[in-house]
Amino acid sequence: MGFKGRKDLLGLQYLTRDEITTILDVAMPMKDIILRDIKKVPTLRGKVMVTLFYEPSTRTRTSFELAGKYLSADTVNLTVSTSSVQKGESLRDTIKTIEVMGTDVVVIRHSMSGVPNYVAQNTSMRVINAGDGIHEHPTQALLDMYSIREKKGTVENLKVAILGDILHSRVARSNIFGLQKFGCEVRVIGPPTLMPPDIEKIGVKKYFNTEEGLEGVDVINVLRIQKERQRRGLFPTLDEYANLYCLTRDRVALAQPDVLVLHPGPMNRGVEISSEVADSQVAVINEQVTNGVAVRMALLYLMMGGARDEIAG
Amino acid sequence: MKFIEKNRIMDEANIKRVLTRISHEILERNKGVQNLAIIGIRRRGGPLAERLAENIKEIEGVQVPVGILDITLYRDDLTTLGSQPMVRRTEVPFDITNQAIVLTDDVLYTGRTVRAALDALIDLGRPRCIQLAVLVDRGHRELPIKADYVGKNVPTSKRETITVRLREIDGKDEVVIEEIIDT
Numbered sequence: 001m002g003f004k005g006r007k008d009l010l011g012l013q014y015l016t017r018d019e020i021t022t023i024l025d026v027a028m029p030m031k032d033i034i035l036r037d038i039k040k041v042p043t044l045r046g047k048v049m050v051t052l053f054y055e056p057s058t059r060t061r062t063s064f065e066l067a068g069k070y071l072s073a074d075t076v077n078l079t080v081s082t083s084s085v086q087k088g089e090s091l092r093d094t095i096k097t098i099e100v101m102g103t104d105v106v107v108i109r110h111s112m113s114g115v116p117n118y119v120a121q122n123t124s125m126r127v128i129n130a131g132d133g134i135h136e137h138p139t140q141a142l143l144d145m146y147s148i149r150e151k152k153g154t155v156e157n158l159k160v161a162i163l164g165d166i167l168h169s170r171v172a173r174s175n176i177f178g179l180q181k182f183g184c185e186v187r188v189i190g191p192p193t194l195m196p197p198d199i200e201k202i203g204v205k206k207y208f209n210t211e212e213g214l215e216g217v218d219v220i221n222v223l224r225i226q227k228e229r230q231r232r233g234l235f236p237t238l239d240e241y242a243n244l245y246c247l248t249r250d251r252v253a254l255a256q257p258d259v260l261v262l263h264p265g266p267m268n269r270g271v272e273i274s275s276e277v278a279d280s281q282v283a284v285i286n287e288q289v290t291n292g293v294a295v296r297m298a299l300l301y302l303m304m305g306g307a308r309d310e311i312a313g
Numbered sequence: 314m315k316f317i318e319k320n321r322i323m324d325e326a327n328i329k330r331v332l333t334r335i336s337h338e339i340l341e342r343n344k345g346v347q348n349l350a351i352i353g354i355r356r357r358g359g360p361l362a363e364r365l366a367e368n369i370k371e372i373e374g375v376q377v378p379v380g381i382l383d384i385t386l387y388r389d390d391l392t393t394l395g396s397q398p399m400v401r402r403t404e405v406p407f408d409i410t411n412q413a414i415v416l417t418d419d420v421l422y423t424g425r426t427v428r429a430a431l432d433a434l435i436d437l438g439r440p441r442c443i444q445l446a447v448l449v450d451r452g453h454r455e456l457p458i459k460a461d462y463v464g465k466n467v468p469t470s471k472r473e474t475i476t477v478r479l480r481e482i483d484g485k486d487e488v489v490i491e492e493i494i495d496t
Binding site: 026 | 386397400432
């Protein structure tokens with residue numbers, strides 16, 4: 001079994017190919033549970049999951065919460081804006097407080113890269129990274145890979161283009177780390193101002209021209225333009241961006257005929273993706289959301305569904 | 314732990330005869346195939362369910378629905394097991410509500426697997442009734458569970474294990490008793 005000995009999920013860069021495969025395999029029966037009338041199994045009865053989000057989120061947090069509930073864990077959502085953090089409590093103290101209440105796993109999102117790693121070193125709880133700064137968003141990449149495998153039959157040796165703001169994207173980084181472990185050719189496409197310098201060094205192909213980058217790819221993962229992270233003028237206007245980088249029907253036509261289009265949501269329609277493409281047959285954006293619950297259930301089961309001594313680090 | 318084979322208690326012909334008898338018993342008790350379905354507990358209950366359905370088709374000329382139940386998420390021993398079991402899919406592609414369900418498994422022992430299977434089944438719908446068919450009943454029940462159809466009753470000691478091998482999974486049909494020897 002692939003997941004033994006791991007206390008936390010901090011990023012896909014730390015997982016082996018076998019571990020990722022195990023998560024994706026277990027997510028299949030989990031998806032069946034979501035789709036049936038009685039969406040509950042007793043597996044994690046008595047386990048407690050707390051979500052601690054220092055950044056806004058609806059789908060990721062709801063997804064984790066439902067994943068926990070479908071497995072019968074008790075889930076609590078801590079909203080930082082109404083918590084003791086506003087009274088000046090330090091991150092470390094907040095974590096300790098959650099820990100001593102008997103929490104088994106904390107799901108954390110933070111605007112600063114590396115926070116989940118820091119937390120993991122300072123608590124006996126299991127820690128799942130739900131997105132940290134521009135570092136990683138491992139469960140998003142896992143659900144992307146699950147969606148690819150479900151539609152393509154495999155996640156191996158594909159050509160995958162990631163289109164948009166690569167610089168600020170933790171989704172892009174987690175996808176790159178994950179897909180490369182399966183021999184995929186990963187291309188990143190975006191304007192030079194939104195492209196990390198030396199990104200080629202992690203083995204991806206870099207394109208500033210959308211048309212060139214999309215040529216013959218099997219999968220296009222479109223990133224959201226994160227307006228909250230665009231403080232300085234990295235591109236002139238949203239219209240200008242859309243002109244050059246919006247995924248339109250004409251641009252989709254450059255990829256393989258059976259191309260799959262992914263988007264982590266929430267979408268800025270008409271900016272990074274046209275409505276026509278978002279609502280077309282090649283896009284599986286809504287199904288990605290369902291798959292997100294399934295992979296998070298798989299992860300929670302693999303991390304907590306067995307003897308603690310056996311899988312603890 | 315090491316095992317030595319002590320006794321081969323069933324061979325291919327025995328298993329075939331026993332399954333034929335159980336098929337007739339199922340039909341007799343349920344007065345035919347009306348609203349009848351067979352669901353096997355993963356793994357070796359699966360092929361047994363298929364074989365019973367095949368027999369019933371030969372006898373009555375009707376194919377009854379067959380499903381496979383994965384009970385991993387319903388086990389009561391997840392926190393005490395040596396290693397974490399892999400979760401696989403439950404494949405029951407029909408509505409079980411108001412059906413008579415024959416649940417099949419290879420060995421009935423403590424009854425805990427069957428308990429988990431009953432919970433898993435009831436989460437899929439509300440069957441009219443659930444009956445239990447097993448190839449071997451080896452005793453030592455820890456829960457108040459009894460099989461409706463038994464291939465062979467085999468009194469065992471707790472130091473012994475019953476190993477069922479089926480063609481579909483193991484390449485041959487046999488049931489053997491093995492004993493645990495300390496190393």
